[in-house]
Amino acid sequence: MLPPKKTIGIIGGGQLGKMLIEAGQPWNIRYNILEQDNAPAKDIANHYIVGSLQDADKIKALAKLSDVLTYEIEHINTEALLELEAQGHKIIPSPKILSIIQDKGLQKLFFKQHNIPSSPFELVEHVSEWPQKMANLKGQKVAAKLRKGGYDGKGVELVNKADIEQGQIPFDGPVVLEEFVENAIELSVIVARNEAGDVKTFPTVEMAFDPKANLVDILFAPANISQAIDTQAKSIAQSCIEHLNGVGIFAVEMFLNQSGEVLVNEIAPRPHNSGHHTIEACYTSQYEQLNRILLGMPLGDTQLIQASAMMNILGFENVSGPYEMTGLEHILNLPGVFVHLYNKAETKPMRKMGHITIMGQDLHEVMQKLQTVKQHLGMKAAS
Amino acid sequence: MLPPKKTIGIIGGGQLGKMLIEAGQPWNIRYNILEQDNAPAKDIANHYIVGSLQDADKIKALAKLSDVLTYEIEHINTEALLELEAQGHKIIPSPKILSIIQDKGLQKLFFKQHNIPSSPFELVEHVSEWPQKMANLKGQKVAAKLRKGGYDGKGVELVNKADIEQGQIPFDGPVVLEEFVENAIELSVIVARNEAGDVKTFPTVEMAFDPKANLVDILFAPANISQAIDTQAKSIAQSCIEHLNGVGIFAVEMFLNQSGEVLVNEIAPRPHNSGHHTIEACYTSQYEQLNRILLGMPLGDTQLIQASAMMNILGFENVSGPYEMTGLEHILNLPGVFVHLYNKAETKPMRKMGHITIMGQDLHEVMQKLQTVKQHLGMKAAS
Numbered sequence: 001m002l003p004p005k006k007t008i009g010i011i012g013g014g015q016l017g018k019m020l021i022e023a024g025q026p027w028n029i030r031y032n033i034l035e036q037d038n039a040p041a042k043d044i045a046n047h048y049i050v051g052s053l054q055d056a057d058k059i060k061a062l063a064k065l066s067d068v069l070t071y072e073i074e075h076i077n078t079e080a081l082l083e084l085e086a087q088g089h090k091i092i093p094s095p096k097i098l099s100i101i102q103d104k105g106l107q108k109l110f111f112k113q114h115n116i117p118s119s120p121f122e123l124v125e126h127v128s129e130w131p132q133k134m135a136n137l138k139g140q141k142v143a144a145k146l147r148k149g150g151y152d153g154k155g156v157e158l159v160n161k162a163d164i165e166q167g168q169i170p171f172d173g174p175v176v177l178e179e180f181v182e183n184a185i186e187l188s189v190i191v192a193r194n195e196a197g198d199v200k201t202f203p204t205v206e207m208a209f210d211p212k213a214n215l216v217d218i219l220f221a222p223a224n225i226s227q228a229i230d231t232q233a234k235s236i237a238q239s240c241i242e243h244l245n246g247v248g249i250f251a252v253e254m255f256l257n258q259s260g261e262v263l264v265n266e267i268a269p270r271p272h273n274s275g276h277h278t279i280e281a282c283y284t285s286q287y288e289q290l291n292r293i294l295l296g297m298p299l300g301d302t303q304l305i306q307a308s309a310m311m312n313i314l315g316f317e318n319v320s321g322p323y324e325m326t327g328l329e330h331i332l333n334l335p336g337v338f339v340h341l342y343n344k345a346e347t348k349p350m351r352k353m354g355h356i357t358i359m360g361q362d363l364h365e366v367m368q369k370l371q372t373v374k375q376h377l378g379m380k381a382a383s
Numbered sequence: 384m385l386p387p388k389k390t391i392g393i394i395g396g397g398q399l400g401k402m403l404i405e406a407g408q409p410w411n412i413r414y415n416i417l418e419q420d421n422a423p424a425k426d427i428a429n430h431y432i433v434g435s436l437q438d439a440d441k442i443k444a445l446a447k448l449s450d451v452l453t454y455e456i457e458h459i460n461t462e463a464l465l466e467l468e469a470q471g472h473k474i475i476p477s478p479k480i481l482s483i484i485q486d487k488g489l490q491k492l493f494f495k496q497h498n499i500p501s502s503p504f505e506l507v508e509h510v511s512e513w514p515q516k517m518a519n520l521k522g523q524k525v526a527a528k529l530r531k532g533g534y535d536g537k538g539v540e541l542v543n544k545a546d547i548e549q550g551q552i553p554f555d556g557p558v559v560l561e562e563f564v565e566n567a568i569e570l571s572v573i574v575a576r577n578e579a580g581d582v583k584t585f586p587t588v589e590m591a592f593d594p595k596a597n598l599v600d601i602l603f604a605p606a607n608i609s610q611a612i613d614t615q616a617k618s619i620a621q622s623c624i625e626h627l628n629g630v631g632i633f634a635v636e637m638f639l640n641q642s643g644e645v646l647v648n649e650i651a652p653r654p655h656n657s658g659h660h661t662i663e664a665c666y667t668s669q670y671e672q673l674n675r676i677l678l679g680m681p682l683g684d685t686q687l688i689q690a691s692a693m694m695n696i697l698g699f700e701n702v703s704g705p706y707e708m709t710g711l712e713h714i715l716n717l718p719g720v721f722v723h724l725y726n727k728a729e730t731k732p733m734r735k736m737g738h739i740t741i742m743g744q745d746l747h748e749v750m751q752k753l754q755t756v757k758q759h760l761g762m763k764a765a766s
Binding site for chain 2: 003018022025026027028030043044046283292297298300301303305306328329332333334335336338339340341343359
């Protein structure tokens with residue numbers, strides 16, 4: 001029977017979990033979540049286990065109540081998931097993949113092993129090794145990433161070699177140092193792969209980052225790239241997931257460098273910020289696609305219906321705590337503009353509070369609406 | 384603040400209520416519902432009052448817990464709502480409008496009073512009056528409708544004058560008899576009007592009825608009509624709602640007769656079957672639009688993104704009780720095909736169990752996909 005009457009357990013109840021649940025409601029899918037108190041998804045989950053994402057007992061309790069488990073964040077107790085998988089619980093994507101992805105060093109080794117194009121790197125265990133390892137990389141700047149625990153721009157620093165030589169070392173845990181890709185265009189391809197091995201890629205998107213926040217601010221779909229680059233990006237992204245033998249939804253973030261080469265940056269084994277626009281702009285959203293995969297249903301068509309942009313609503317610099325959005329009365333007047341709010345009671349600077357998707361006949365029309373959105377969107381402390 | 388943190392109370396928890404709630408989740412709107420046990424919306428409402436839609440006490444309890452009330456069905460306790468409105472509770476649409484609409488005789492008198500084109504009619508109080516009143520109407524057939532209580536094709540009969548003269552009278556309550564519009568094309572325009580008096584119409588749709596079920600089976604948007612007829616249909620629909628001073632979402636069902644005249648059939652003061660496709664096919668759905676109106680937000684743009692069709696999934700003739708849908712694995716493979724299931728545990732012949740929206744570049748592409756959908760969709764008793 002399709003859709004099957006099954007219960008999905010989600011480790012994490014943030015905005016990605018919330019939107020996964022929203023996507024499942026036309027099919028009456030049931031969801032359990034595990035999350036700290038006051039999660040964005042709390043009001044719409046059918047059952048809510050309050051607890052730490054590291055708590056093996058809570059994860060096992062979630063598994064017991066669910067037909068299949070997934071996760072919407074990487075920083076969770078992988079050992080507990082490996083144990084559950086060994087006992088026969090269905091976990092998508094497999095925690096074996098999560099073990100690789102949640103360690104940015106292992107990710108880079110995986111790319112190297114499978115000849116997946118990616119920028120040269122060095123692994124560093126101790127602070128003392130930094131200058132020597134860094135010297136093996138070209139350029140004046142190096143991207144330094146904590147191997148584990150980074151999220152939403154935290155745990156990633158762009159450093160100057162000169163500063164490192166003077167002892168200004170930002171992290172003291174195990175780190176991966178990568179050659180910095182100068183003036184790169186950042187691309188992302190979301191890949192869906194099911195248990196039968198069927199694969200579909202979503203249209204390539206182009207990301208524009210806010211240098212202050214170090215996380216994606218605006219993205220455009222389709223990306224403004226040649227057909228050849230587009231094909232290359234999709235092919236590389238698909239090959240990553242096939243080499244991982246991955247089942248689920250994966251975001252493959254890539255750099256297009258000035259020589260026209262596509263280099264993989266990182267993989268996320270879950271729905272991703274660079275796929276929010278798919279809710280309205282594609283026939284099948286990344287969230288519906290994951291539901292299909294979790295329930296053993298056929299993959300949906302991923303084509304783009306119209307040109308689109310997605311803008312994160314980030315917490316404003318000067319507001320913390322309870323807040324109000326302002327200007328939405330102007331934004332909601334625009335045709336083809338969709339506002340998603342993440343049910344967060346409090347804001348802080350740069351926190352992801354929601355997103356806005358903009359659709360139009362072409363990117364020119366989309367950009368015009370985007371300007372109006374940016375002009376009006378505001379945030380203030382709650383009165 | 385937009386969207387405001389308000390709670391909407393819905394009288395009725397059927398599929399229309401369910402889809403209204405689904406539309407509000409990206410904005411974290413809270414919903415209370417009043418419905419008999421096992422309502423389609425039960426799993427996704429924030430609070431669920433179990434009771435009859437006629438129970439004044441339950442309706443008052445719902446009002447007490449909600450900032451604004453709406454309803455997704457006409458057959459409810461209007462007196463209780465009139466009382467609540469007089470006490471200052473916000474009810475959208477006003478129960479004064481509901482009092483007119485839920486009596487098909489008053490509806491016809493309203494059309495006549497405001498020169499809204501509609502087929503000639505007679506009101507009948509007693510069975511004895513039928514032959515005489517019927518003689519005032521042209522044609523061999525008459526559409527006979529119970530003034531109150533009809534729904535989804537029940538309480539409506541197409542009768543032959545000859546049968547009536549022989550005493551075969553189908554209803555014995557107060558009835559409206561209408562001249563039957565021969566070979567009519569059935570159109571529907573959904574009208575949104577907010578408290579500020581702003582009005583927007585959704586694109587005109589064309590309905591194809593299943594003669595067995597007497598309720599809409601398939602609709603197409605855009606309707607295959609001339610620009611002039613389209614403009615006329617929208618103008619008449621808008622004028623109906625303005626004359627009613629209606630605030631809310633209203634479906635205006637119309638006949639296009641063989642002379643090219645547009646005649647109003649009936650108005651529904653709620654989201655309507657003929658607007659399900661707007662969830663995916665329009666920038667703003669009828670459900671989001673009603674949420675906007677209920678919360679005092681600006682009306683959204685109603686333009687059609689692509690050509691579309693909507694097909695009701697009706698309970699199959701030979702299946703009753705617990706059931707399974709079959710063939711969905713083929714249907715879900717089609718691009719631009721969206722399946723909505725109404726969370727009903729049991730089927731019966733012709734019961735509305737869900738709907739399927741189909742989008743495409745043009746109606747030709749949509750029709751091709753529709754054929755594939757019809758070919759595969761099946762239903763069987765649960766194994």
